[in-house]
Amino acid sequence: MSNVLTVRGLKKSYGAHAALAGIDFEVRAGEVFALIGPNGAGKTTTLRIAATLLTSTAGEITFLDRDLRKEPDFVREKISYLPEEAGAYKDMKGMDYLRFMAGFYGRDAGEEKEFVERAAAITELGNRLKTKVGTYSKGMTRKLLLARALMTRPVLAILDEPTSGLDVLNALDVREIIRRYVKEGTSVLLSSHNMLEIEFLSDRVGLIDKGRILDTGTPDELKAKHAAKNLEEVFRSSLR
Amino acid sequence: MKRFKNLLQKEVKELVTKQLVISLAFTVLLFNAIGQISKKEVQKAVGIQTISVLDQDGSEGSRALLKGLESARFKIVDQTGKGKDEALASAKAGESKLLLVVPAGFGDSLAELKPSEIETYSFMRSFSLIGARGQVVVQSVISALNETLSNNFLAAKLPGADPVSLKRPIKSRDFVVVRDRTAEGSAGLIAGMLSQQSMLIPIVLMMIVIYSSQMVISAVAMEKQNKTLETLLTVPIKRTSIITAKMFAAGLVGLISAGVYMFAFKGFIGGMGEEVAAAGARASGTALMQKLGLTFDTTGYLILGLSLFLAILVALAMAMILGVLAEDFRSAQNMIMPLMFMVMIPYFISLFADIDTLSLPVKILVLAIPFSHPFLVSQNIYLGHYGMIAAGLGYMLLVFIVLVIYAARIFSTDKILTMKLRFGKKKAPAA
Numbered sequence: 037m038s039n040v041l042t043v044r045g046l047k048k049s050y051g052a053h054a055a056l057a058g059i060d061f062e063v064r065a066g067e068v069f070a071l072i073g074p075n076g077a078g079k080t081t082t083l084r085i086a087a088t089l090l091t092s093t094a095g096e097i098t099f100l101d102r103d104l105r106k107e108p109d110f111v112r113e114k115i116s117y118l119p120e121e122a123g124a125y126k127d128m129k130g131m132d133y134l135r136f137m138a139g140f141y142g143r144d145a146g147e148e149k150e151f152v153e154r155a156a157a158i159t160e161l162g163n164r165l166k167t168k169v170g171t172y173s174k175g176m177t178r179k180l181l182l183a184r185a186l187m188t189r190p191v192l193a194i195l196d197e198p199t200s201g202l203d204v205l206n207a208l209d210v211r212e213i214i215r216r217y218v219k220e221g222t223s224v225l226l227s228s229h230n231m232l233e234i235e236f237l238s239d240r241v242g243l244i245d246k247g248r249i250l251d252t253g254t255p256d257e258l259k260a261k262h263a264a265k266n267l268e269e270v271f272r273s274s275l276r
Numbered sequence: 277m278k279r280f281k282n283l284l285q286k287e288v289k290e291l292v293t294k295q296l297v298i299s300l301a302f303t304v305l306l307f308n309a310i311g312q313i314s315k316k317e318v319q320k321a322v323g324i325q326t327i328s329v330l331d332q333d334g335s336e337g338s339r340a341l342l343k344g345l346e347s348a349r350f351k352i353v354d355q356t357g358k359g360k361d362e363a364l365a366s367a368k369a370g371e372s373k374l375l376l377v378v379p380a381g382f383g384d385s386l387a388e389l390k391p392s393e394i395e396t397y398s399f400m401r402s403f404s405l406i407g408a409r410g411q412v413v414v415q416s417v418i419s420a421l422n423e424t425l426s427n428n429f430l431a432a433k434l435p436g437a438d439p440v441s442l443k444r445p446i447k448s449r450d451f452v453v454v455r456d457r458t459a460e461g462s463a464g465l466i467a468g469m470l471s472q473q474s475m476l477i478p479i480v481l482m483m484i485v486i487y488s489s490q491m492v493i494s495a496v497a498m499e500k501q502n503k504t505l506e507t508l509l510t511v512p513i514k515r516t517s518i519i520t521a522k523m524f525a526a527g528l529v530g531l532i533s534a535g536v537y538m539f540a541f542k543g544f545i546g547g548m549g550e551e552v553a554a555a556g557a558r559a560s561g562t563a564l565m566q567k568l569g570l571t572f573d574t575t576g577y578l579i580l581g582l583s584l585f586l587a588i589l590v591a592l593a594m595a596m597i598l599g600v601l602a603e604d605f606r607s608a609q610n611m612i613m614p615l616m617f618m619v620m621i622p623y624f625i626s627l628f629a630d631i632d633t634l635s636l637p638v639k640i641l642v643l644a645i646p647f648s649h650p651f652l653v654s655q656n657i658y659l660g661h662y663g664m665i666a667a668g669l670g671y672m673l674l675v676f677i678v679l680v681i682y683a684a685r686i687f688s689t690d691k692i693l694t695m696k697l698r699f700g701k702k703k704a705p706a707a
Binding site: 050084088090091113115118121123124126128140141 | 279286504689
């Protein structure tokens, strides 16, 4: 299986603080790769670098074998990024927001329409898409943003804590939507500190702490290696 | 281009809110209403005014004075026969703006050409300038009478001599020289008219700079507050296009808003100004300025327009950087302050002093502020200081290029997410 994203010796410092101390991992085509770790472990920084928002201090990161630092415009055409605390324009109607975002990706009006229709279906918001985003609940906004991220069927969707702050039912919906799109060919790099969610969603997992990858593998491999019942126990074992 | 248009449309829609439209409409209506009220008040002030007169003399001279006042459109309430206190009380209780007391012996003193006194009591029921206009007109009537009486006396005593020449043996003919042109007229009149004309430039500039800059700062700060900036920075559109779209939209909406405010302001000033303006003096001043070449030709207007345009671009680029520093919409409101000061410093200096005569360090400081140059451009055009104009335009262009490069650098690097102006508290970087 070829790599969509390859990360080698990636470092990122903010002054004296090293947010990433040299990490290696790869996201393969058609898989969900999850970074799990506690707050401040370096998950968001990694995702932001992969999404071309931040630049690395050292190391290599390639997307479809192209240097991400040298060709950010190429990368932005083919990825989508959902930040943890993302918002949408509150004065826009849901449908207008989707049209606005589709305007950046569609080659023509027909393709834009196709993206918007797909996104509308993902949100399952129906007529609420005709109302302003400012009136939406957190779950509705998150679904709208996830739909925006997936509507173009990106090569790589980078999702930071995709179910953060959602209730059980909304979180379940979001996970199912992600799985469905992976089946249709989108690769996913996501982060979470919810280990149970990761176990359900991910094909492979990277355990990250203090800017270092502690271990990588499928959930089953990791559980067997650490003789653990679940990923939480794997993580505790890795820290030791 | 399609992506740029998409973003530009969104930016303009975000800025043109219902609140903005209502606020603009309200301002136009309010300023026009105030202008109309002021106009009526001015008309009242320059129209027939009521004054009380206590003529204790009853001579030919006092009657001539009253006749002069009547011809100057005063309605006279005669208080003759009353004591001074009683006349004062009666005039005060009525509509009169002023009581004029002509004491006994006024006419005799005039006949003997001795100084004759009259007394005026102005009732200040308000402290507006228009309210005190009655006394000014009375003084001009007295001055005209003084002129006539002294002329009559001189004519009687020295027949054949010209009284006007006798009173003012030295006459001056005033000429104004500007560059290679000379014309007869008053330098004071020219200076007054030029300052009136150039007053408009700082007002227009301040309005546009403040509105446009506030909009750019808010546009960036709102992206941060609504947590939409990160998403926008990862969509396939060049970072320079994001900057340009935000600046262009804010510049456009700011320009339209400032235009509407200027229109409203003109309605307000027009209401007060038209009736009071000395139209004759203005006409002769305009002719004098034309003779001296102190008028703008097409090139002059183009240079002035270019100067204002560059100043706006500089302001927008500065606002873009300040917007990045703001954490949210509220802090964005404070970010406009440095820009306002930078426009206000040359504005106030140009009101009270001549930038050319300032001490060298202050002059350097003022010229270092890019917004000073549009203030100087009109007088430099009149005086033919094209080197100064070119230097000013070049300086503004240079500042704009440096600021845009810096803004683009901020938007293309981590700084867009990490650069913040915090007061006191420190925040840990993102995980």
